[in-house]
Amino acid sequence: xxxxxxxxxxxxxxxxxxxxxxxxxxxxxxxxxxxxxxxxxxxxxxxxxxxxxxxxxxxxxxxxxxxxxxxxxxxxxxxxxxxxxxxxxxxxxxxxxxxxxxxxxxxxxxxxxxxxxxxxxxxxxxxxxxxxxxxxxxxxxxxxxxxxxxxxxxxxxxxxxxxxxxxxxxxxxxxxxxxxxxxxxxxxxxxxxxxxxxxxxxxxxxxxxxxxxxxxxxxxxxxxxxxxxxxxxxxxxxxxxxxxxxxxxxxxxxxxxxxxxxxxxxxxxxxxxxxxxxxxxxxxxxxxxxxxxxxxxxxxxxxxxxxxxxxxxxxxxxxxxxxxxxxxxxxxxxxxxxxxxxxxxxxxxxxxxxxxxxxxxxxxxxxxxxxxxxxxxxxxxxxxxxxxxxxxxxxxxxxxxxxxxxxxxxxxxxxxxxxxxxxxxxxxxxxxxxxxxxxxxxxxxxxxxxxxxxxxxxxxxxxxxxxxxxxxxxxxxxxxxxxxx
Numbered sequence: 001x002x003x004x005x006x007x008x009x010x011x012x013x014x015x016x017x018x019x020x021x022x023x024x025x026x027x028x029x030x031x032x033x034x035x036x037x038x039x040x041x042x043x044x045x046x047x048x049x050x051x052x053x054x055x056x057x058x059x060x061x062x063x064x065x066x067x068x069x070x071x072x073x074x075x076x077x078x079x080x081x082x083x084x085x086x087x088x089x090x091x092x093x094x095x096x097x098x099x100x101x102x103x104x105x106x107x108x109x110x111x112x113x114x115x116x117x118x119x120x121x122x123x124x125x126x127x128x129x130x131x132x133x134x135x136x137x138x139x140x141x142x143x144x145x146x147x148x149x150x151x152x153x154x155x156x157x158x159x160x161x162x163x164x165x166x167x168x169x170x171x172x173x174x175x176x177x178x179x180x181x182x183x184x185x186x187x188x189x190x191x192x193x194x195x196x197x198x199x200x201x202x203x204x205x206x207x208x209x210x211x212x213x214x215x216x217x218x219x220x221x222x223x224x225x226x227x228x229x230x231x232x233x234x235x236x237x238x239x240x241x242x243x244x245x246x247x248x249x250x251x252x253x254x255x256x257x258x259x260x261x262x263x264x265x266x267x268x269x270x271x272x273x274x275x276x277x278x279x280x281x282x283x284x285x286x287x288x289x290x291x292x293x294x295x296x297x298x299x300x301x302x303x304x305x306x307x308x309x310x311x312x313x314x315x316x317x318x319x320x321x322x323x324x325x326x327x328x329x330x331x332x333x334x335x336x337x338x339x340x341x342x343x344x345x346x347x348x349x350x351x352x353x354x355x356x357x358x359x360x361x362x363x364x365x366x367x368x369x370x371x372x373x374x375x376x377x378x379x380x381x382x383x384x385x386x387x388x389x390x391x392x393x394x395x396x397x398x399x400x401x402x403x404x405x406x407x408x409x410x411x412x413x414x415x416x417x418x419x420x421x422x423x424x425x426x427x428x429x430x431x432x433x434x435x436x437x438x439x440x441x442x443x444x445x446x447x448x449x450x451x452x453x454x455x456x457x458x459x460x461x462x463x464x465x466x467x468x469x470x471x472x473x474x475x476x477x478x479x480x481x482x483x484x485x
Contacts, residue, residue, distance in 0.1 A: 002051055002065060003058050009043045009116060012036050017109035026101035030088045033105040037081040037112070044070070044077040053477045061122055061190050067478045068258070069119035071329060072251050075336040076115045078459070079247035082337070082452050083240035084108070086344045089446020090239055093351050094145070104144055104238075111137040111244060118252045122190050124172050127256060128165065131220060134249055135161045142237040142245075153229075153236035160229040164219025168256065171212030175263075178205045191259055199266045207269040213260045214276065220253035222307050223314060224284040231291075234303035239347025242299060246306040246343065247336035254310065254332070258317050258482065265483030271405065277318035278406045282413070284311025289416045293423035297356050298346045301427055302339065305382055308420055309335045309390075315413065316397040319404040325479035326472070327397025334389035334463050338381045341456035345375030348449050352441035358427050362437040371445040372432070374453045379428045381460040383421045389463030 016036030020029040048070050055066025087108070091101055114137050118130035135158060143154035176189055179197035187193060198206055219226035234242045261277065264270040288308035295301045309331065316328025348371070353361045364372040381388035394417070401410040445453075 002047065002056055005043045005046050006065065006120070009040050010113065012039050012043075013109050013113045013116065017106045017113065020102050020106035020109060023102055026091075026098060026105075029102040029105040030084075030091070033109055034081075034084045034088065036109060037077075037084040040112070040116070041077045041081045044073050048074060048474075053481075057122060061188055062126065063120045064122035064191070065120055066481070067474060068255070068481065071333070071474075071478060072119040072255050073116055075251050075333055076112065076119075076248040078333075079243055079336050079340050080112045080115075082340050082344075082456050083243045083247075085455075086243070086340075086347075086449050086452035087238070087240040089449040090344075090347055090351075092446070094238075100144075104141070107137060107140050107144075108240070108244075111141060112248075113137075115244075115248050115252055119255060124175070124191060124194060124259075125189060127259075128169055128172055131168075131217070131253060131256065132162070132165055134252065135165070135220070138233075138241070138245060138249060141241040142233050144238060144241070150236045153232035157229045157233040160226070161220055164216045164226055166216070167212045167219075168216025171209040171216060171260075174205060174209035174212065175260075178202055178209065191263065194260075195263045195266070198263050203267065203269055206264065206267060207272065210260055210264060210269070210273050211276070214257055214273075214280070217253050217256040217260075218280065218314075221250050221257065221310050221314070222284075223280050223310060224287045224307065227284065227287070227307050230307060231300050231303040234306060235297060235299035239299075239343050242302070242343040242347070243340040246303070246339045250306060250310055251332055251336065254313060254317075257314070261317060262482045274318045274320055274404075275406060278315050278404075278409050281311040281314030281316075281318060282409050284308070284314065285413060285416045289419045289423065292420055293426075295423075295427065296358055298350055298358055298361065298431075299343070299356065301358070301424065302342045302346055302382075305342070305420075305424065306335075306339060309339070309382075312394065312397065312413065315406075315409055316400060319397070319400045319406060319409075320483075321400045321403050322476060322479045323396050324400025324404060325482055326475040327393050327395070327400055329475050329478060330463075330467075330471075331390060331393035331397060334393050334460060335382075337456050337459040337463070338378060338388070338390055341374070341378035341453055341460065342382050344449060344453045344456065345371070345378060348445050348453075349375065349441075352444070353437065354442060358431060360437075361431045362434040364432050366436075367441045368445060371450055371453060374450075374457050376428060376432060377457050378453070378460065379425060381457070381464075383424050384417055385421070387464045388460050390460070392464055392467065 114133040121127035139154045178201035182200045222230035288304045291304045313328045
């Protein structure tokens with residue numbers, strides 16, 4: 001009963017991709033892709049309701065459907081639907097690319113398919129393959145416009161992400177090798193088996209393997225200092241792709257770090273691993289804050305905000321405890337929908353003003369009263385202003401930090417969040433209340449762009465005003481599974 005909806009999800013997404021590649025008319029491709037995204041949202045919602053808290057396994061030990069993986073899939077499904085809706089109006093503006101839009105939607109569905117696959121992998125090796133597949137699928141989308149800048153960004157993304165994932169693969173191999181001394185020369189490689197091996201294996205080898213995995217998957221997450229691909233890829237790709245990269249892809253890569261951290265929960269190295277993760281998260285927040293304050297390009301501003309929030313999530317998981325983990329997970333969902341809204345507004349506004357620079361965008365509210373208001377609200381939400389969901393995620397996360405051994409990071413985070421708030425909204429002040437533009441905007445928001453932006457902002461506000469007890473219980477079950485009291 002549980003695996004049937006999941007099979008339908010993969011079949012629908014794969015079929016949508018095949019149809020998009022087959023048909024020539026972009027209008028058909030965009031409807032097919034949007035329908036698949038809507039069905040995927042419904043199926044993930046159904047799975048969240050019926051999957052037991054202990055999770056279920058399928059196809060032997062190769063797949064496992066549990067609360068943590070489903071939470072990541074929920075973020076992916078929401079962003080996939082919102083981005084597919086926004087893409088209808090946004091991609092029609094692509095000059096000279098209309099005959100290739102069916103290929104865009106075909107690859108877009110393939111990208112979503114890889115993102116749905118990674119969270120249910122019960123084998124760490126297959127999980128690594130799934131994350132590598134996300135790199136291949138998304139690189140084509142980043143370079144879709146085939147300009148010199150987009151191709152350079154795609155190549156930079158592929159080279160750096162693949163180099164980082166090579167370290168993650170080496171760390172996974174070392175984890176397996178550490179277990180052969182107690183489990184024998186061959187054993188079934190699953191997350192639970194790794195957790196059983198870790199307390200019995202050589203402590204130094206296990207910790208070194210974790211550091212390699214942290215560096216590897218941390219590259220894909222965009223944690224400093226392995227973040228250099230992220231600002232280019234997120235800013236050069238089409239806005240719907242930027243939303244998928246930031247709101248869905250980064251979560252899947254973070255999942256790898258979280259699961260390997262949970263493997264160490266019964267080892268003496270767990271506390272040190274948490275501290276390392278907190279330090280890297282704090283460093284990521286610092287670098288993001290500095291670049292946000294001095295930023296000149298609109299989408300790079302949103303890209304560095306992604307580094308900021310991934311750093312905050314890393315600190316939450318590093319703090320541990322129920323509040324640290326729950327805050328990080330709630331932050332993950334809120335970041336997914338809110339950052340999607342920020343990229344949606346940025347992409348369409350850039351098209352309208354024919355400028356990528358903050359200095360080239362002025363008086364947005366005068367040109368787009370309703371859409372401009374929504375984009376401004378999304379900017380407030382992404383900086384952690386109340387009463388939006390990100391604010392409450394950060395509050396709970398910092399409470400978890402106060403109960404951890406890394407309390408220093410709480411003060412560090414609060415100070416830098418104030419810097420980000422002032423810097424980020426300072427740029428929006430100039431775009432909204434600066435001098436009138438020398439040339440009026442050329443186009444308005446398409447209705448699909450407006451609806452996608454409105455839905456994303458409504459979700460960010462709703463998650464801040466209403467946090468039902470069932471969500472709290474669900475996140476608490478995930479925290480308990482990860483070894484947090």
